[in-house]
Amino acid sequence: MKRVTIYDVANEAKVSLATVSRVINGLEIVREDTRIRVENAIEKLGYKPNAIAQGLALQKTTSIALVVPEASFNYTGQIINGLLDVAKIYKYNIMLHTTTEGITEINEIIENIIKSRVDGVVIYNDKLLYEELVELTKYQVPIVLIGNRMSNENLACVYVDIEKAIYELTKEYIEKGKQDIAIIQDRKNPYAIDQLIKGVTRAFNEVGAEFDQYVEIPSHYRSSYEFLTNYFKGKKHDLIIAHRDSQALAAINAANENNIKVPDDMEVVCVIDTKYNAMVRPRLSSFSIPSYDLGAVAMRIITKMLHQEDFEDKEIELSYLYSPRQSTK
Amino acid sequence: MKRVTIYDVANEAKVSLATVSRVINGLEIVREDTRIRVENAIEKLGYKPNAIAQGLALQKTTSIALVVPEASFNYTGQIINGLLDVAKIYKYNIMLHTTTEGITEINEIIENIIKSRVDGVVIYNDKLLYEELVELTKYQVPIVLIGNRMSNENLACVYVDIEKAIYELTKEYIEKGKQDIAIIQDRKNPYAIDQLIKGVTRAFNEVGAEFDQYVEIPSHYRSSYEFLTNYFKGKKHDLIIAHRDSQALAAINAANENNIKVPDDMEVVCVIDTKYNAMVRPRLSSFSIPSYDLGAVAMRIITKMLHQEDFEDKEIELSYLYSPRQSTK
DNA sequence: TTGAAAGCGCTAACAC
DNA sequence: GTGTTAGCGCTTTCAA
Numbered sequence: 271m272k273r274v275t276i277y278d279v280a281n282e283a284k285v286s287l288a289t290v291s292r293v294i295n296g297l298e299i300v301r302e303d304t305r306i307r308v309e310n311a312i313e314k315l316g317y318k319p320n321a322i323a324q325g326l327a328l329q330k331t332t333s334i335a336l337v338v339p340e341a342s343f344n345y346t347g348q349i350i351n352g353l354l355d356v357a358k359i360y361k362y363n364i365m366l367h368t369t370t371e372g373i374t375e376i377n378e379i380i381e382n383i384i385k386s387r388v389d390g391v392v393i394y395n396d397k398l399l400y401e402e403l404v405e406l407t408k409y410q411v412p413i414v415l416i417g418n419r420m421s422n423e424n425l426a427c428v429y430v431d432i433e434k435a436i437y438e439l440t441k442e443y444i445e446k447g448k449q450d451i452a453i454i455q456d457r458k459n460p461y462a463i464d465q466l467i468k469g470v471t472r473a474f475n476e477v478g479a480e481f482d483q484y485v486e487i488p489s490h491y492r493s494s495y496e497f498l499t500n501y502f503k504g505k506k507h508d509l510i511i512a513h514r515d516s517q518a519l520a521a522i523n524a525a526n527e528n529n530i531k532v533p534d535d536m537e538v539v540c541v542i543d544t545k546y547n548a549m550v551r552p553r554l555s556s557f558s559i560p561s562y563d564l565g566a567v568a569m570r571i572i573t574k575m576l577h578q579e580d581f582e583d584k585e586i587e588l589s590y591l592y593s594p595r596q597s598t599k
Numbered sequence: 600m601k602r603v604t605i606y607d608v609a610n611e612a613k614v615s616l617a618t619v620s621r622v623i624n625g626l627e628i629v630r631e632d633t634r635i636r637v638e639n640a641i642e643k644l645g646y647k648p649n650a651i652a653q654g655l656a657l658q659k660t661t662s663i664a665l666v667v668p669e670a671s672f673n674y675t676g677q678i679i680n681g682l683l684d685v686a687k688i689y690k691y692n693i694m695l696h697t698t699t700e701g702i703t704e705i706n707e708i709i710e711n712i713i714k715s716r717v718d719g720v721v722i723y724n725d726k727l728l729y730e731e732l733v734e735l736t737k738y739q740v741p742i743v744l745i746g747n748r749m750s751n752e753n754l755a756c757v758y759v760d761i762e763k764a765i766y767e768l769t770k771e772y773i774e775k776g777k778q779d780i781a782i783i784q785d786r787k788n789p790y791a792i793d794q795l796i797k798g799v800t801r802a803f804n805e806v807g808a809e810f811d812q813y814v815e816i817p818s819h820y821r822s823s824y825e826f827l828t829n830y831f832k833g834k835k836h837d838l839i840i841a842h843r844d845s846q847a848l849a850a851i852n853a854a855n856e857n858n859i860k861v862p863d864d865m866e867v868v869c870v871i872d873t874k875y876n877a878m879v880r881p882r883l884s885s886f887s888i889p890s891y892d893l894g895a896v897a898m899r900i901i902t903k904m905l906h907q908e909d910f911e912d913k914e915i916e917l918s919y920l921y922s923p924r925q926s927t928k
Numbered sequence: 929t930t931g932a933a934a935g936c937g938c939t940a941a942c943a944c
Numbered sequence: 945g946t947g948t949t950a951g952c953g954c955t956t957t958c959a960a
Contacts, residue, residue: 275937286947291939301945316737321714322654323937326952331651333694333715340683343676344874351669354697363715365662366695368683385650386662386692408645495878519878545673546875549824549848604953615931620955630929652953655936931960936953943948 274315282311294319325387333363334572335383335391340368342458344544345514345561349394349416352565360573362389369395376402384409390572392416394564396459412575414568418461421584424575428567428586432462432541435557435590436469436511439539444477448508448537452483454521456513462541463513470511483507498524506536509598515543518554522597537598552596560588603644611640623648654716662692663901664712664720669697671787673873674843674890678723678745681894689902691718698724705731713738719901721745723893725788741904743897747790750913753904757896757915761791761870764886764919765798765840768868773806777837777866781812783850785842791870792842799840812836816846827853835865838927844872847883851926866927881925889917 276294280287285304292300293308300308311317325331336353338346357364365388367379380402383391391406394416406413407425415427443451451470456463467484474481487497494517502525512518518540522532530536532552543556567586574581605623609616614633621629622637629637640646654660665682667675686693694717696708709731712720720735723745735742736754744756772780780799785792796813803810816826823846831854841847847869851861859865861881872885896915903910 273937277937287938288940288948289946292946295939299945304945318710318713318738320655320716320937322651322660322716323952324939325651326649326655326954327937327939329952336695340680341676343672343679347670347672347676350672350695351697354669354695363711364695366665366679366683366693368680381647382692384647387649387651409647516874516878519875523878523880544875545845546848546873546879549845549852550875550879551852606953616954617931617933617956618929621930624955628929633929649953652936653955655938656953656955658936929960932958934955934957936955939950939952941948941950944946 274317275320276317278315279308279311279317282315283308330389331363331387332361333365333386333388334569335365335367335386335388337367337369337379337383337391337393337395339395339397339458340370344516345542346394348561349565349568352562352567353392353569354565356566356569356573360569362569362573377405380406384411389576390414392565392568392572394568396461412572414571414575416564416568419585426571426575426584426586428564428571428588430557430559430564430588430590432557432559432590433465433469433472435541435592436466437472439511439592440470440473441476443509444473444479449474449479450483450508451481452485452507452510454510454512454517455484455486456517459513466511466513466541495520495524499527502528502530506530508537510536510538512538512540513542515540515547515550515554515556518556518597519550522552522554533597533599539598547595555595555598556593558591558593560590563588603646604649605646607644608637608640608646611644612637659718660692660716661690662694662715662717663898664694664696664715664717666696666698666708666712666720666722666724668724668726668787669699673845674871675723677890678894678897681891681896682721682898683894685895685898685902689898691898691902706734709735713740718905719743721894721897721901723897725790741901743900743904745893745897748914755900755904755913755915757893757900757917759886759888759893759917759919761886761888761919762794762798762801764870764921765795766801768840768921769799769802770805772838773802773808778808779812779837780810781814781836781839783839783841783846784813784815785846788842795840795842795870824849824853828856831857831859835859837866839865839867841867841869842871844869844876844883844885847885847926848879851881851883862926862928868927876924884924884927885922887920887922889919892917 276287276290279290285308289300290308293305354364365386369376390412392414396417410424412424417429419427419429421427440451453466453470471481487494498521510521512521518538521538525532525536532538539555541557542559543554547554605616605619608619614637618629618633619637622634683693694715698705719741721743725746739753741753746758748756748758750756769780782795782799800810816823827850839850841850847867850867854861854865861867868884870886871888872883876883
């Protein structure tokens with residue numbers, strides 16, 4: 271099947287290309303019978319409009335760029351699904367970009383995004399630096415940030431207030447007299463960890479105490495687990511706060527290794543979990559972060575920005591739900 | 600920063616747009632000093648070539664479409680990473696499409712892919728029907744299939760022979776006198792399950808036996824687990840073969856519930872696993888399917904097809920590695 | 929080595 | 945209601 275253009279269709283239907291264009295775009299000003307003729311021609315030739323040409327003519331591509339950190343699809347999977355579902359509704363295509371380690375590379379991605387002339391970009395990246403965002407903003411492309419709280423002219427965001435979540439959790443534990451609380455480092459999510467620390471610290475400060483149990487570990491499980499296996503040899507806490515479920519699991523397994531029983535001897539919670547939390551034993555107490563919704567809302571916001579729809583707030587907070595399970599008492 | 604085009608750069612540098620184009624594309628025929636002038640202008644104006652316009656002029660978009668089933672990023676994540684890494688090297692952009700349930704929808708996706716004029720498409724989808732592939736092939740766009748074995752004019756594939764894998768595994772168990780082998784259904788991966796059944800059946804047939812223990816279960820864990828919890832009440836097998844690790848875990852948990860110890864009373868293996876297999880106890884014996892490589896190779900093949908590079912075979916088989924762990928003896 | 933001009937496929941005034 | 949035509953931003957002959 272050779273490339274068939276709008277001209278071919280016009281010829282076949284004995285009309286001008288303008289008319290074909292009108293039919294394609296569903297403009298009402300076309301007479302019934304000529305519309306039918308055109309539609310038949312389209313069908314017969316198997317014509318599909320060239321989105322690239324349309325993009326050039328219309329100055330918009332109806333596609334948006336999605337930037338996520340590499341390798342962690344376990345956590346971003348739901349976000350992507352939410353985003354894609356909404357994108358489908360509004361007929362947007364998604365160009366997927368992933369960030370790896372290395373500051374320089376992000377500039378390549380930006381370069382790429384700009385060149386591709388997407389209509390908007392959605393970013394979920396825990397370590398995106400402010401300067402890079404500014405660079406992107408210069409090109410007046412609407413941006414929605416997932417996770418980070420930040421906004422301006424054409425920058426909006428959707429997030430969950432995990433600082434507050436952890437603050438409240440910590441307060442509860444302090445009230446129960448369990449003040450020995452530790453946070454496990456997560457190299458891959460500096461922003462999130464920052465929020466966790468802030469939350470715990472705030473709760474501690476309110477009772478005149480100080481938080482200083484930030485446990486730094488290599489971020490990959492194997493070493494993380496190994497480190498913790500040692501760590502728990504002579505030590506345990508009332509409560510361990512991890513960011514990802516995989517880290518919480520590492521902690522539990524490591525504790526187990528040292529005969530520390532979870533939740534009896536030590537409790538463990540994590541902030542974001544995956545479907546594997548339904549399968550592990552003990553099941554992890556966690557905050558149900560609405561990942562799917564984060565993606566869906568982000569995409570919805572982009573469409574609003576693109577269609578100049580008014581919207582109340584550029585910073586949208588989604589709520590979490592704490593779900594106590596078997597890793598806490 | 601307003602839209603700056605090749606004309607603006609040409610003006611700024613006092614050359615024609617043709618020259619600017621040459622500089623952008625690194626053509627050697629530009630004199631040193633004028634090249635510098637152009638480069639300065641580009642820098643000054645912050646010019647980024649419009650990939651859409653280039654796409655129109657060149658009749659290629661340097662982007663490829665990736666089609667994966669929704670929701671299972673746990674398993675496709677590595678494939679995507681592999682694909683993206685290679686795509687980066689060859690400067691291709693990725694348009695992400697996901698398939699949900701429903702036959703009709705796949706046609707929408709195809710429509711979309713064709714309209715977007717990607718240079719090629721990579722498909723990982725265990726239930727893509729042959730007719731749809733044919734529909735796509737009509738548009739003479741190079742296609743690479745991941746997982747399914749199939750090829751023709753502009754259709755290549757990369758896969759792992761899990762039929763053989765399971766055949767060999769089964770043979771081994773039969774030789775050990777463990778003939779009570781069951782396969783757990785996986786609704787989401789009919790093609791893979793089909794391969795598993797074929798493998799086991801072949802091994803059984805060779806010793807004059809017949810395989811008939813295909814356990815049908817709802818595919819979501821909750822119900823899967825619940826079903827199996829009942830299933831194992833009066834029954835157990837020598838070996839359970841699951842496709843995904845999540846299903847194997849469901850089986851193990853369900854068995855546990857009924858005091859069937861894995862691996863002592865019953866052994867369990869799965870074909871593809873995720874990073875969570877490093878954290879669960881017992882750790883699952885599994886075939887290490889090289890997901891990352893599947894993605895990487897698929898992308899590499901596409902580039903070969905696109906650059907008319909010759910390549911030996913349109914069907915590339917990657918090898919698996921069986922890793923016995925704690926769920927088998 | 930550089931410039932002029934046609935063309936990639938489509939949209940959107942503006943005529944008729 | 946339909947056709948003509950001028951772009952959209954870039955590449956690529958063909959001349960100069």
